[in-house]
Amino acid sequence: MLGSKSIKELHDMLINGEITCQELIDDAIKNSHKLQDECNAFVTILDSVKPTDVNDSLLSGIPYTCKDNYSTKDILSTGSSNTLKDYVPFFTATAIKNLENKGAILTSKTVMDEFGMGGTGTTGHTGIVLNPWDNKRICAGSSAGSACAVAAGVYPYATGSDTGDSIRKPAAYCGIVGYKPTYGMISRYGLFPFASSLDHCGCLTRTVEDAAIVTDAMKGIDENDMTSWDSSDIHLYDNLTDDVKGKKVCYIKEICNLDNYPNASDELKEHLANFHNIINKYKELGVEVTEVSVDHTLLNALASVYVVISCAEATSNMSNLTGIIFGPRAKADNYIDMMKEYRTKGFSPLIKRRFVIGSYVLQAENKDRYFHNAQRVRRLLVDAWKNLFKDYDAVVLPVGSGPAKLIENSKDQLDNNTQILEEHLQIGNFGGFPSITIPDGFVNNLPVGINITGNCYNDQTVLNLAYALESKMNYKGQVAGGVNNG
Amino acid sequence: MDNYQVMIGLEMHCEMSKTNSKVFSSAKNGYSDEANSFIRPVDLAFPGTLPVVNKEAVRLALKASMILNCKQPEYMYFERKNYYYPDLPKGYQITQETKPAPVGIYGYLDYEFKGETKRVRINNIHLEEDSASQDHYPTFSTLDYNRAGVPLLELVTEPDMHSAEEAVAFLEAMRAIYQYADISDADSKKGQIRCDVNVSICDKDKDISNPDNWGTKVEIKNVNSFGGVRDAINYEIDRQIALKESGEYDKMEQQTRRFDEDTMTTIYMRNKANAIDYKYFVEPNIPKFKITGEWLDEIRATIPEMPIERKNKYMNQFGLSEYDASILVKEKDISNFYEETLTLGSDPKKTANWLTSTILGYLNKNELEIKDIYLTPKMLFDLMKLVDDGKISSKQSKEVLTHVLEDKKDPNEVVKSLGMEQIGDDNLIRELAIKAIEEHLELIEEYRKGRNVFDFFVGQIMKATRGQANPSLTAKIIKEEIDKR
Numbered sequence: 001m002l003g004s005k006s007i008k009e010l011h012d013m014l015i016n017g018e019i020t021c022q023e024l025i026d027d028a029i030k031n032s033h034k035l036q037d038e039c040n041a042f043v044t045i046l047d048s049v050k051p052t053d054v055n056d057s058l059l060s061g062i063p064y065t066c067k068d069n070y071s072t073k074d075i076l077s078t079g080s081s082n083t084l085k086d087y088v089p090f091f092t093a094t095a096i097k098n099l100e101n102k103g104a105i106l107t108s109k110t111v112m113d114e115f116g117m118g119g120t121g122t123t124g125h126t127g128i129v130l131n132p133w134d135n136k137r138i139c140a141g142s143s144a145g146s147a148c149a150v151a152a153g154v155y156p157y158a159t160g161s162d163t164g165d166s167i168r169k170p171a172a173y174c175g176i177v178g179y180k181p182t183y184g185m186i187s188r189y190g191l192f193p194f195a196s197s198l199d200h201c202g203c204l205t206r207t208v209e210d211a212a213i214v215t216d217a218m219k220g221i222d223e224n225d226m227t228s229w230d231s232s233d234i235h236l237y238d239n240l241t242d243d244v245k246g247k248k249v250c251y252i253k254e255i256c257n258l259d260n261y262p263n264a265s266d267e268l269k270e271h272l273a274n275f276h277n278i279i280n281k282y283k284e285l286g287v288e289v290t291e292v293s294v295d296h297t298l299l300n301a302l303a304s305v306y307v308v309i310s311c312a313e314a315t316s317n318m319s320n321l322t323g324i325i326f327g328p329r330a331k332a333d334n335y336i337d338m339m340k341e342y343r344t345k346g347f348s349p350l351i352k353r354r355f356v357i358g359s360y361v362l363q364a365e366n367k368d369r370y371f372h373n374a375q376r377v378r379r380l381l382v383d384a385w386k387n388l389f390k391d392y393d394a395v396v397l398p399v400g401s402g403p404a405k406l407i408e409n410s411k412d413q414l415d416n417n418t419q420i421l422e423e424h425l426q427i428g429n430f431g432g433f434p435s436i437t438i439p440d441g442f443v444n445n446l447p448v449g450i451n452i453t454g455n456c457y458n459d460q461t462v463l464n465l466a467y468a469l470e471s472k473m474n475y476k477g478q479v480a481g482g483v484n485n486g
Numbered sequence: 487m488d489n490y491q492v493m494i495g496l497e498m499h500c501e502m503s504k505t506n507s508k509v510f511s512s513a514k515n516g517y518s519d520e521a522n523s524f525i526r527p528v529d530l531a532f533p534g535t536l537p538v539v540n541k542e543a544v545r546l547a548l549k550a551s552m553i554l555n556c557k558q559p560e561y562m563y564f565e566r567k568n569y570y571y572p573d574l575p576k577g578y579q580i581t582q583e584t585k586p587a588p589v590g591i592y593g594y595l596d597y598e599f600k601g602e603t604k605r606v607r608i609n610n611i612h613l614e615e616d617s618a619s620q621d622h623y624p625t626f627s628t629l630d631y632n633r634a635g636v637p638l639l640e641l642v643t644e645p646d647m648h649s650a651e652e653a654v655a656f657l658e659a660m661r662a663i664y665q666y667a668d669i670s671d672a673d674s675k676k677g678q679i680r681c682d683v684n685v686s687i688c689d690k691d692k693d694i695s696n697p698d699n700w701g702t703k704v705e706i707k708n709v710n711s712f713g714g715v716r717d718a719i720n721y722e723i724d725r726q727i728a729l730k731e732s733g734e735y736d737k738m739e740q741q742t743r744r745f746d747e748d749t750m751t752t753i754y755m756r757n758k759a760n761a762i763d764y765k766y767f768v769e770p771n772i773p774k775f776k777i778t779g780e781w782l783d784e785i786r787a788t789i790p791e792m793p794i795e796r797k798n799k800y801m802n803q804f805g806l807s808e809y810d811a812s813i814l815v816k817e818k819d820i821s822n823f824y825e826e827t828l829t830l831g832s833d834p835k836k837t838a839n840w841l842t843s844t845i846l847g848y849l850n851k852n853e854l855e856i857k858d859i860y861l862t863p864k865m866l867f868d869l870m871k872l873v874d875d876g877k878i879s880s881k882q883s884k885e886v887l888t889h890v891l892e893d894k895k896d897p898n899e900v901v902k903s904l905g906m907e908q909i910g911d912d913n914l915i916r917e918l919a920i921k922a923i924e925e926h927l928e929l930i931e932e933y934r935k936g937r938n939v940f941d942f943f944v945g946q947i948m949k950a951t952r953g954q955a956n957p958s959l960t961a962k963i964i965k966e967e968i969d970k971r
Contacts, residue, residue, distance in 0.1 A: 071534040084533065091527050093534060190534040197770035225536050226772055313770060316568050319577020320531035335572045335627075362568070362765035371767065 002027045004153030004479045007058055007210045014054045014061050021051035021061035021105070028063035028107045031154040039130040039152065041145035043068045044076050044109040052103045058213050058237075060103025065149050065158045068109040068124075069116055070096050070201075071190035075106070079115045079192045080124030083321045083346035086328050093190020094225065095159065095201050095218040102217045110145025116163050116194040117314060117351050118142055121170065125348075128407060131173065132480035133446055137404040140173040142166040143204060147174040150204045153479035157205040157214045163194045164306055165399075165425035167202045168437040172449025173404035175439045175478055177470075178204050179211040179463070182456045183432025184229045186215070187222030195313035198306075198429040206477045208438060208467040212236040215459075239460055242468040245286030249452070249465065250392040251279055253293050255420055263417055267402035271448050274441045275398040278450055281472040282396075287465070290392065294384050301377050303423040305430070308361045308374035315358030321346070382431040389455035394465050396452050397424060399437050403446030425451060434459040436466045439475035447475070490730070491694055492723055493701070494653050495645035495684040496715075500664055501616060502546055502637040503671045503678060509615050509637035510537030510580055517676060521630040529635045531575035536771045539564070543637040544589070546669045547613040548777070548785050550639055551590025553663055553792065554608045559587030561776055564613075564769040569762055572627070573617035575634060581614035583766050588612035597659035598794065599652050601808060606656055607644040614638050619677075639669070645684060645700070650719035654712050657681070658816060662793040665818035674711050681709045685722040687730070701726070702735075705742045706752050718745040722752050796821055804834035813842050819856045820846070826863035832870050840866060844887060860894040861887070869897040876956040878906055906954070915947060915960055919967045922946040930971055940964055 002010065002024055013019045032045045042065070054061040066072065069079045071089040078084045096106065111124040121129040121144025129144035131137040132152040139148050143160030147170035150158050160167040162180040171178025180202035191201055203214040216237050221230040258264055258272050282289050323329045323342030330341035347355075361370035388395055401418040428435035433453050440450035452469070454462035470476050505515050513526040528535035544562060551558050563586050566578040582588035590611040596603050616636040621628045641660065647653045661679065664672040672678055686701035693699055704726070706718050722743075729735040742761075743752040768774075791799075793815040800811035815821045820841065827837050845866075849856060869886060872878045878886060878901055889900040900906075922943050923930065929939045943964045947955050 069534075071532070077533075079533065087533070089532065089534075091532070188534075189536050192533040195770075224538060226538055312767065316566055316578050316765070316767070319568065319570065320533065320575060322570075322577070324572070325530050325575060326532060336570075339570065359765070362767060364763050364765075367765075367767075 001031055001153045003155045006207055007156050007213050010062050011058045024063055025049050032108045035152050035154050039132055039148050040127050041129055041148040042108045043078055043111050043126055046107050049107050057102040059217055063105045063107045065108045065110050065155045066106055067112050067143050067146050067160050069192040080112045081114045082125045083327050087326055094187035094222045098218050113142035114348050114351055116142040116166055123350055131404050137406055140170040143170050146204050151176050151480045157203055157210055160202050160204050162200045162202050163198045168425050171204055171437045172399035175447025176206050177211050177438050179436040181215050181459045182434045184227045185219045185231050187225040187228045189222050189224035193317040195310040208470050212240050212463050240467050241464055242471050244464050244468040247393045248288040249394045249396045250290045250292045251396050253291050254296050254299055255397055267443050270443045271402045278440045279396055285468050299420045303419055305374045305377045306426045308370050311354045311358035312362050312371055315355045378430045381427055385431055393461050394452045394454040399449040399451050403443045403448050428453050432456055434462045438466050438470050489690050490687045492648050493645040493686050494647040496643045497682040498641045499680045500639050500670050500672055501678040502669055504668050505542045508635035509540050509543045511635045515636055518632055524632045529631050547589040549667055550669055551611050554593040554595050556590030556593030561774045563774050564772045565766045566769050568765040573620050580769055582612035584610050597656055599655040606646045609642040609644055611641045650716040654716050657712055681715050682707050687726045702738050703740050707744050709745045717750050806838050810838050810842050823856050823863055827866050830867040832867045861890055865897050882906055915963050918947050918950050919963050923967055
């Protein structure tokens with residue numbers, strides 16, 4: 001399976017004439033269909049795709065897959081929602097256009113939680129995405145199909161989007177790399193919004209190096225996105241180094257230490273022990289590792305802050321979905337009934353619940369208590385992290401409370417005991433911080449991950465710290481055994 | 487009516503027609519007969535589209551804010567106003583709220599009403615986007631998104647006007663300001679101006695500087711012409727007074743009504759309890775941006791002479807009457823036409839007369855704008871010069887103007903082609919004068935006794951020349967010839 005190789009390897013093979021672009025395309029499409037049968041990772045697999053010229057660009061001639069919430073011209077883009085089940089856009093998202101300009105070849109679109117609003121990969125309108133490491137388990141979400149396809153070795157990389165942890169958690173559960181750069185480094189133009197102030201574009205890969213290559217290609221200031229910024233002097237791949245001597249990282253006692261979790265499962269125990277073991281590898285790299293403390297009350301609030309802000313913005317962002325201008329128009333006697341019918345039938349119950357929450361917290365009588373308070377606490381959390389970044393180059397934390405959960409236990413509900421552990425990645429979205437998850441071992445034969453988050457615009461440092469740690473472990477480039485190597 | 491005081495507040499929406507593109511979209515800002523031709527994906531709210539602020543729209547809005555003596559914000563924010571309506575593709579409108587800060591807050595405007603200067607306090611002025619336009623048919627409706635996203639300035643006044651006429655005078659003053667400052671054509675015929683009107687009444691003897699004495703506020707939505715504003719206010723005043731007189735006023739709730747142009751009445755829409763909760767929050771896709779002092783200074787420097795300043799100039803320097811001066815400055819195009827004609831060297835008073843009587847009369851009668859007609863300042867100047875030089879009579883000049891307007895010809899050309907040119911030939915007139923005097927020598931005697939005989943002799947010469955003799959020249963020559971005898 002050619003997609004199981006790294007971008008550099010594939011590029012060299014193309015340049016050396018060992019394979020052709022057409023062969024790569026055929027291989028990607030064939031393996032996508034196989035993975036589709038096994039794990040249901042895709043909404044769309046294209047029938048035939050034209051090869052591109054192979055040139056100096058590392059991505060040229062190499063197929064990739066894309067989360068279905070990116071607008072792709074002439075290609076079905078559903079956001080995994082019935083409300084857009086027939087929507088074929090006439091414009092392409094800037095990030096995808098940027099990849100296209102580098103010669104990257106899009107051959108499929110991946111399943112996600114409906115509009116990114118979910119963390120399980122079980123709520124897309126085309127069904128549940130199964131974990132390629134163990135088909136009884138979830139991939140996590142919302143970039144479930146993207147994580148699945150990369151972990152299975154069908155593609156070297158996939159685009160994803162991350163509003164709470166939607167790239168970084170499925171990456172951990174699928175044993176791969178998931179990276180969202182600083183807010184605004186990659187344009188959101190053409191990304192179906194979930195919560196605009198939290199939404200990030202990013203990528204899923206199997207190596208840190210590939211994450212740097214793909215991000216270099218996706219990023220760039222965009223006249224269509226006012227929150228994008230000029231990063232033309234940032235070259236992540238060129239400046240990637242494992243020389244991180246003298247850097248300082250910290251981890252947070254209230255999140256990482258086992259004694260916070262009195263009823264810890266064996267999985268959690270193993271996961272945290274592994275985390276402490278791995279973070280200590282930084283010392284071998286000449287990196288200072290420090291345990292720090294953050295107010296527990298503040299950490300306890302983060303999940304609620306996320307729910308309030310993300311639901312409020314989502315309610316508003318998805319008000320354009322009326323089925324009038326686009327989407328399958330409902331039949332009714334008048335505009336209001338058409339819209340009601342379309343939205344009632346189109347959205348899943350989970351999303352409707354979030355709309356109700358979002359609407360409630362924005363109501364005049366509730367707004368200060370919920371929405372404005374959530375914004376205040378968001379600022380406090382971001383300030384707490386920015387304070388840490390005064391002394392440390394990155395905050396390093398375990399992802400989740402262990403490996404991927406079984407599908408039957410995957411209800412999108414918060415477990416109070418391990419809530420902070422499950423939700424802390426959202427702080428990366430609150431602050432727009434660059435944040436990367438890399439695989440750091442196995443628990444119960446299933447992959448687990450570690451996350452490295454730095455201050456805004458310090459993407460290079462974050463990637464270098466990840467690159468260096470990756471080199472100290474044996475999980476770089478690992479592929480799940482879910483698909484036969486054909 | 488005499489027993490009550492009326493308080494009127496306005497929300498005036500004006501499309502800014504002077505930007506090239508829409509306020510958050512790169513689509514053209516303009517009017518087209520072809521529906522849905524000036525649109526970009528963002529105007530239809532296709533998934534993933536994002537707003538991008540048009541800096542020119544912000545500049546013009548800040549300019550308006552300064553003219554209205556408002557305070558400008560340190561940072562620019564936009565807010566989402568969330569509600570569902572068929573003409574609102576995103577399901578929210580990007581606008582500004584009084585908090586954190588709109589383009590302008592707490593200002594005032596002085597305007598003239600019946601020769602008096604009045605002041606209206608401005609609560610705020612903010613920049614927002616227009617919605618799509620709808621047309622309703624018996625079994626279906628159509629939507630045209632050309633208007634969706636057109637920059638809109640919404641001005642909110644305090645309830646400082648006290649009659650329908652005052653409200654209309656304020657609106658006219660605002661329209662002139664938007665035109666003079668190159669913010670908008672402010673053309674209500676094109677639907678560029680739309681108003682919501684607040685009306686309340688209270689007893690004559692109450693002190694209205696104390697809000698406790700104010701009556702129940704009734705808001706009338708979507709009044710789309712100045713005439714409509716006047717009619718809606720007058721209807722509403724009468725309605726509220728009738729309620730007072732019948733003792734039912736206290737039962738009236740604070741409410742929103744709409745003006746129905748067909749019946750000329752206001753119709754109940756909703757009460758305060760059913761007011762829409764717009765769930766405002768700061769638009770996350772537009773980062774707040776700093777409004778620098780330098781930029782504000784630059785904008786301030788571009789504010790041109792305002793109508794009230796021009797009016798004073800016309801009265802004080804040109805000696806025009808208050809009435810003529812206010813008519814001339816009411817519309818920028820007219821005032822510009824006037825001033826351009828003056829720069830060619832014409833007499834201010836005569837030019838004003840031409841414009842205020844003949845030309846504006848023609849425009850009003852035919853529902854035309856001055857820019858639509860063939861006449862230019864140069865032609866008006868030439869026309870006046872023809873009269874001054876004695877080539878045509880002032881009576882003939884009216885006829886020439888009609889031909890200029892109707893046949894689209896230059897005044898000199900008209901005069902030539904109609905053979906109108908007056909006889910300004912001294913010798914010919916003198917010859918005719920001598921002949922006439924000799925035929926009526928008896929009148930010289932009468933003249934010496936004090937009788938006015940000039941009109942008779944001028945008449946004779948006019949008869950002989952079929953009206954083409956220059957009358958003043960003729961009169962002058964007759965006097966000379968009589969005096970010789």
